[in-house]
Amino acid sequence: MNGSYPSVACNRIQFGAGDVWTEMHKLWRDLAHAQLTFWDRDDSDDGEDAGSIKERRKQHSLSLLCVSLARFIRNLVAGVPRNQIKAFEDEPVIRRLLHYYTSWTSMEDEEASFAARILTQMLSNIITGNEMLISNLWETYFKLQEEQVVLIRLLASPNNRILLAVFTIIISCVHDSRSRTKILTRTSIGARICVLLLDDMVKLFDAEEGSDGARAYSIFTRIIEYGLIPDLYSKLTITDEIITPHQTTLLKLLDSYLQSTPVSSPGTRSRITKTHARLCPMLSNLCFSLSTYAQTAIRKSLHSPSSDVVSDDNINSPPAELDVLLPKVCEALVLTAQCIITITLASHGSHQRTSPSSSNSTASRTENIHEFFNQVNAEGVGLVENLVELLRLLDRFLPRINFGKPVATTYAEPHAQQQKGKTPASSEQELTPAVDNPGFNFLKRDLVRLLGILCSDDGAVQDRLRNCGGIEVVLNLCVVDERNPYLREHAIFALHNLLKDNPANQALLEGLEPSAQWDKDGVLQDIPGAVRK
Template identity: 45%
Template sequence: MTDPRMHDTSADVRKLYDVAQTFDPDVAEHVQALTDILDEYASILAKSDGARRQLGDSPDPPLWPTLRRLWDITSEAHADPDQDDIPRLINLSISLARFTRNLVAAAPFNQERAFDNERAIRRLIYHYTSFNATQDPATFAATRMLSQALSNIVTGNDTLTQTLWTTYLNLPEEQLVLPRLFASPDARTVSSAFVLVLNCIHDSVHRAELLTTSPRGPRICLTMLDRMASLFEAEESTEEGRAFDIGYEVFKRVIEAGLVAGLYIRLAVHQEVITPHQTTLLKLIDSYLHGSQRAHELALSRRPGADRSSLFDVLTETFLALSSYTQNAIQHSLASGDPTPARSENHRVSPDAQEQSDASPPLQNLDLLLPKVCEALVLVTECLTTVALRAEEAATDAGRPRISSAIETSANTSVSGQPSPKDLLVAATASSGQGLVESLVETLRLVDVFVPRITYGKLVKRPPPPGSEASPGGQQTNDQQQGHEAIFGQKGDGGDPVEDARKAQVAQAFAHVKRDLVRLLGILASQNRAVQDRVRVCGGIPVVMNLCVVDDYNPYLREHAIFTLRNLLFENVENQAVVDAIKPVGRWDEEKVLRDIRGGV
């Protein structure tokens, strides 16, 4: 229904036309008169579809040349403004953008004609996202309103959206406005930018794919991921939280379109095992897979085309790369600077290396990237675990009988006859030749050696074993002693509260690694004789037994380790014999400290 004040549309357009004909942005009275008219009509347009149609269809005088003139004048006035003119220009931009935003909302006819002003709007967005402008909070409303006007001009209009999106993803680097919008310190502006991107890729796999294949697409993804990383801890009810939710919807579309594997690869940096942007993307992937009952289908699907890796392929390759890096980094630190330390068959550091460590703790040899690598390793492991479990749940729901007492020597296949996620993981091999199962075990062993165990807020001090004999029941081996020294730069537990807090902080940097790795190992070992045997051969059973403990930074580690041990021993006499041969050499006292029972310590 048309607003009563819009009964004579031609007169209203004439009023705006007359003001525009003599408009001078340097004259305060002119700006005030124009913004009053724009704000009045903007309020009416926001409430009335009929008013939008009537104003857009006005024949005499037509609205659109007048609107084009106002946008051009406003854009030119921002080229080199005086400091005193800035507040007036901000108000002008806000009023003009609000009027345009409301005029084109859900009005295709108006959108087509308003699109002629896109270039002027883009120039103003570029101006208000400059460094100097973003230092003044008064500019935020203008930037936000301009973004919303641009979004409304193309929303729901496939032709205009395609034109805008193609243009914005092919602009020269110095003219890109989307990265500048995402860098805004104003959360509401960031929300508006995410809405614009979301509207552009909505219901269009092709436009979503341009984010990974166009010249500037990955650059825009980098800025979006940067902003998402800064919003992870935001409360849901805040502007920052709402911006995160909209940004998540953008990447959800990319994931569901099967494009995230390609994007992850495009975000790689030569000779870097993981980048911060890849880690942020892994967090989003992990969140999506965790909430999807069809995670396995999406992860295993491949887009048409040659050499298109599935998400599961990329996750598996990333896991192998991250675990290999983790192993090498820890071994290098434990070797006191010697990248190839002498190691016995049961993987202990030689006495010479131990003496070198005692003399000079190798703190300088610590890989500062290792905590970030382990953070990404946890995310990848959780993704793989989710996919494997979802596939098993789907197979069970489809009526496939579970395997009974007869354990197969190879992993089960999916209902479709294709290899299941567990099949693929068990068969996966790193470029070094190390199988994924063996990689899991070795990474677990080294992380347990390297990272101190914090129980109920206290560092667990494990007594050194006699000589160099194995101590699978939880005793601290030479490796463990040296690993703790490498981290803390000193021996023992001095009881210093400050030092204890620092130790806990270090342990926190490797949170959840042990828990998630041993959980995945347990899933792979479930009813799989081949995996059970491979774990035994590479010495993994004592490693799992050592993890049957409480660890503050690995919640439910003990429960997952016990479950994994159960799966390794199930109907496997050889594995059971390994456990039977291990004799306890210590006991946990009431303070959760392992005491050597042989010497009564």
């Protein structure tokens, strides 16, 4: 025996080299048959009470045998490839037992839940470190019908220790394999698994089980680094829904990853820049579509029932229609904007750090990332024009909060009267002011910050912002708003970037005169004789 093996590993190798596997295969088959056909037998001759007690004892014995056998195999296969291969021959039987112990009725039973956990840990040990078995298991599971995929049933378990075991299996399968990760993000079964992973992450973090949630986070880290987030995001789409809860959670994970992954070395810089470049199309399209949706919803809410025009005369009228999805859309828009901000700042910093000896592909990619978000469509409208229009509407729609009080509320409280026999949009539920919904937090701040970054040192974008009224919009955001911490500072910085080395923008600003001023109570009052632009 090779003396380099620890004594425990030697024992595993020696024991697994004997005839034990013939007996193990037979024992697994007999156990599965006894367990799966247990309720087919009729023991009613012993009387109802006696029969029930007898059945419970037999069931308990079968569960104990299953747990003991799984523990034995779990230890026997650890780190021994030959034992893993022999144990994997029983995977179909193990899968059938897992299917039984993860049924809805079984998962309510503590004993069955414990058996499912030990079986899952055993399955994890069987494949860990064995590329051939990992590929075999992954391909097999994704060819099954959804109800037969035990990973899905295990991820639906309320037991956190079971979740930890199945996370370990999935991590082993996606680690260092873009092809297997691609299957996870592009198939219906994979999307179902990811939905459950996202649900489990929310549950674990809410329950302060951060370490367990970190296991699931590492799965999504692989998905991000392989450039497969756009595929998964598309798979999570629901027809006629602009954004889904799982897509929002995915954006949160993406935002967290981008902000926690520093560009520290040339090798890391190249890999991260490549990841960023893969995300640009999805983030650009998503930001544009979410912003457009929000604009449409806000316009509908700002219109009075008798007018199709948003004006100062009707913005204090009861909203004609309020979209209940708008807060969720704005929450997703904040996350998307933060992702774009992180990517563009990283590309700018990476471009500055790129030395003449660095690869030309990396340098050009960092430049293209910034330029990508400043493209215009066939109508001559780009992301910056779209965001300016949204900020213009938000200035009317969202009341500014100063000293804990909303200022210049954009619409009146709901009223009970009906006009022309129609009930207002709030007929089924009471309308609440936008100030009360956390979905709007940080929205103005992050959007104006993004504008400031996109126009930085780019004269063409500065001119586009001037032509669409962006200077006036940014100027109006140089205020204090408790819903948008540091809004004024970010708006001032954006204004600085708009004016830098741009005489036309500087001249426009010099020609502007304030049409209103803030009084001592923080309320905007019109200046007599001034004309609004």
